Amino acid sequence: MAVLGGRIIAIGSESAVKALANESTRIVRFSGVALPGFDDAHIHTSAIGAQLERLNLRGLTKAAILANVAHAARSSSPGTWIQGDGWDQGFWHPATFPTAKDLDSVSGAHPVVLDRIDGHSTWVNSRVLELSKISRDTRDPEGGHIMRDAAGEPSGMLVDNAQELIRQVIPKPTHADLERQVRAALQQFTRWGLTSVQDAAVDLDTISIYKELLKRGELPVRVYVMAAGEQARRQYLATGPEVDLGSGMLTVRSFKLFSDGALGSRGAELTEPYADAPGLRGLELIKDADLNAIIRAAQQKGFQVNTHAIGDLAVRRVLDAYQRGGVTPQERFRVEHASIITDNDLPRFAQLGIIASIQPVFVGEYSRWADARVGPARAHWVLRTRDLLNSRARLAAGTDYPASDSGSPIDNLFCVVTRRGADGKPEAGWHPDQHIDVDQALRMMTIGPAYASFREKDLGELTVGRYADFTVLSADPYKIRSNALRSIAVRMTVVAGRVTFDASR
Numbered sequence: 001m002a003v004l005g006g007r008i009i010a011i012g013s014e015s016a017v018k019a020l021a022n023e024s025t026r027i028v029r030f031s032g033v034a035l036p037g038f039d040d041a042h043i044h045t046s047a048i049g050a051q052l053e054r055l056n057l058r059g060l061t062k063a064a065i066l067a068n069v070a071h072a073a074r075s076s077s078p079g080t081w082i083q084g085d086g087w088d089q090g091f092w093h094p095a096t097f098p099t100a101k102d103l104d105s106v107s108g109a110h111p112v113v114l115d116r117i118d119g120h121s122t123w124v125n126s127r128v129l130e131l132s133k134i135s136r137d138t139r140d141p142e143g144g145h146i147m148r149d150a151a152g153e154p155s156g157m158l159v160d161n162a163q164e165l166i167r168q169v170i171p172k173p174t175h176a177d178l179e180r181q182v183r184a185a186l187q188q189f190t191r192w193g194l195t196s197v198q199d200a201a202v203d204l205d206t207i208s209i210y211k212e213l214l215k216r217g218e219l220p221v222r223v224y225v226m227a228a229g230e231q232a233r234r235q236y237l238a239t240g241p242e243v244d245l246g247s248g249m250l251t252v253r254s255f256k257l258f259s260d261g262a263l264g265s266r267g268a269e270l271t272e273p274y275a276d277a278p279g280l281r282g283l284e285l286i287k288d289a290d291l292n293a294i295i296r297a298a299q300q301k302g303f304q305v306n307t308h309a310i311g312d313l314a315v316r317r318v319l320d321a322y323q324r325g326g327v328t329p330q331e332r333f334r335v336e337h338a339s340i341i342t343d344n345d346l347p348r349f350a351q352l353g354i355i356a357s358i359q360p361v362f363v364g365e366y367s368r369w370a371d372a373r374v375g376p377a378r379a380h381w382v383l384r385t386r387d388l389l390n391s392r393a394r395l396a397a398g399t400d401y402p403a404s405d406s407g408s409p410i411d412n413l414f415c416v417v418t419r420r421g422a423d424g425k426p427e428a429g430w431h432p433d434q435h436i437d438v439d440q441a442l443r444m445m446t447i448g449p450a451y452a453s454f455r456e457k458d459l460g461e462l463t464v465g466r467y468a469d470f471t472v473l474s475a476d477p478y479k480i481r482s483n484a485l486r487s488i489a490v491r492m493t494v495v496a497g498r499v500t501f502d503a504s505r
């Protein structure tokens, strides 16, 4: 492969390509298999950076989590905040939500805030309830829920919009904190073999950090921004999209919206009540009228709209809103997650030209509790990857990390092909009839995300004219047993002909 100005100018035999070299040509050799660079269609950069500095509670028992908190409490000065994330009660016996009292016994004078793996609910200790003035008299905010004990006292679990009640008392990261965290996450992306990421909820402060890094030539991964929040939306609607800054390194041309919560915390909006909580149907986080207005404004200014919808009712409402707005396939509007889809709504993605942005790695988490949430009659509506593919819907795969078990594209590939989680469980696969093959999976992780971000002419394949973005793997995923996919290592990551990660160094 010969590269000039970041783009591929020739691919062929060594002698044919070498004929293009001159004395200033840099020659990079590698052993392994080069694939088009991995592009994560839905990931959270700054949250990954913050998480690298917090307690990582993924896969831990409650006892192990409390031991971690006790250790952090002993090793930091009294009153400092202890923060963590990634816990999942699905790993515990019994699999019930934890309480503030659990934490009080180990946290001393420290406020403790531990986000559940999906980010849609938070476990806090009594000190945090006190600081944020949450008592038995506090009402549930709209779109949120304060869990309570039998006596009506807040139990220490805050779901969806109830999490806002503690946001004001948690110390805010400074711009310098945020920049350090974004940099750390970007370095992690290069090690995972990612050449491009689509950051799925970005505020103006983080966008300014991306721009600073780009200006200094220190952006090692292409970033496609989904701007989130009213402030960012207002500013960008006034100025318009920013496309392909720095030779395609940074683009801001989409808005991220949220129509419901998550399935784990029963915030996903369902057409019928939860099988394991018959009084609940989930949360509606945006009104149809607001959704309509944002869609219209985005269309007028040339922005893509990417709306989070996990429950089957949320998915339907978002598809309805796109249809009402007359969204065309050329506008490439997306449903983020599309985790539960009824049989009636499934064909609408292809019919309307709406992209399903899915996260196969959720198979691991969902295998632990999703069957209980929806019951057997609806189980086949959940994470129906093969059904979506057969419906001819456009698909883009991502990980939603750190809201999932792993942000590694290799893990994601393993999960979508085997229907096992990133930890290899369950061994027989979860609803394995929804598995797809390696070729379909790799397309969904390369050209799929490229299309979903209007960049399929520049990215997603290794052909003359496209950017020289590729990932070198230790083994050919097309040739090894699917159960061994997880053992593939990333040897090198290259963006626009520039080596951003080299495992041999």
Ligand SMILES: [Zn+2]
Residues within 6 Å of the ligand: 042, 043, 044, 200, 400, 403
């Ligand atoms: Zn997300």
